[in-house]
Amino acid sequence: AQSVTQPDIHITVSEGASLELRCNYSYGATPYLFWYVQSPGQGLQLLLKYFSGDTLVQGIKGFEAEFKRSQSSFNLRKPSVHWSDAAEYFCAVGKEYGNKLVFGAGTILRVKS
Amino acid sequence: GAGVSQSPRYKVAKRGQDVALRCDPISGHVSLFWYQQALGQGPEFLTYFQNEAQLDKSGLPSDRFFAERPEGSVSTLKIQRTQQEDSAVYLCASSSLRTNNYGYTFGSGTRLTVV
Numbered sequence: 052a053q054s055v056t057q058p059d060i061h062i063t064v065s066e067g068a069s070l071e072l073r074c075n076y077s078y079g080a081t082p083y084l085f086w087y088v089q090s091p092g093q094g095l096q097l098l099l100k101y102f103s104g105d106t107l108v109q110g111i112k113g114f115e116a117e118f119k120r121s122q123s124s125f126n127l128r129k130p131s132v133h134w135s136d137a138a139e140y141f142c143a144v145g146k147e148y149g150n151k152l153v154f155g156a157g158t159i160l161r162v163k164s
Numbered sequence: 165g166a167g168v169s170q171s172p173r174y175k176v177a178k179r180g181q182d183v184a185l186r187c188d189p190i191s192g193h194v195s196l197f198w199y200q201q202a203l204g205q206g207p208e209f210l211t212y213f214q215n216e217a218q219l220d221k222s223g224l225p226s227d228r229f230f231a232e233r234p235e236g237s238v239s240t241l242k243i244q245r246t247q248q249e250d251s252a253v254y255l256c257a258s259s260s261l262r263t264n265n266y267g268y269t270f271g272s273g274t275r276l277t278v279v
Contacts, residue, residue: 055206093272095207095257141207152207152209156204
């Protein structure tokens with residue numbers, strides 16, 4: 052069965068500092084991988100996705116993620132964090148087109164000025 | 165409409181009460197999903213519709229949960245005889261098969277509190 056692990060429940064970074072949020076997945080075949088962001092009281096917004104091809108994926112709001120098959124990881128990065136990036140971030144894996152997603156438990160990002 | 169609309173935004177139910185949660189997907193979107201997000205957790209899949217057909221209901225936690233989409237547009241998630249463990253945010257998402265894979269748009273959710 053598919054599963055997703057986000058090892059960090061909370062992360063605090065200073066504004067302007069770099070960010071890396073970790074995600075490990077378990078799935079036998081090539082997974083479809085996603086990062087979503089959720090602000091309080093809001094729905095989930097897709098940041099980026101990986102299906103195949105280039106393992107470094109660019110997303111919205113300056114985020115990128117790198118797929119590493121050997122480590123079963125899909126870590127999210129941003130070179131310089133802004134206060135508006137404070138939110139909860141979810142990694143998710145899917146099996147095939149249009150099917151359900153399996154989400155990790157999320158990482159809450161706090162940004163200090 | 166421009167986005168996925170869910171109503172009500174908040175619902176407080178007494179234990180044992182029945183509730184109905186509504187989802188208005190983006191017009192023309194074929195696929196519709198329901199997810200349950202407990203406090204401090206990621207969303208968990210409940211059920212999936214393609215038009216009016218419920219193709220996957222493997223995530224519904226018990227027979228007290230029922231979902232329908234009779235005309236292939238608006239969907240209702242019904243929970244009978246609510247229990248405290250049903251307290252969660254219920255998220256709806258829709259997608260069009262004509263867009264990119266997994267082109268979900270999520271609604272803002274309904275927060276259900278069972279007291």
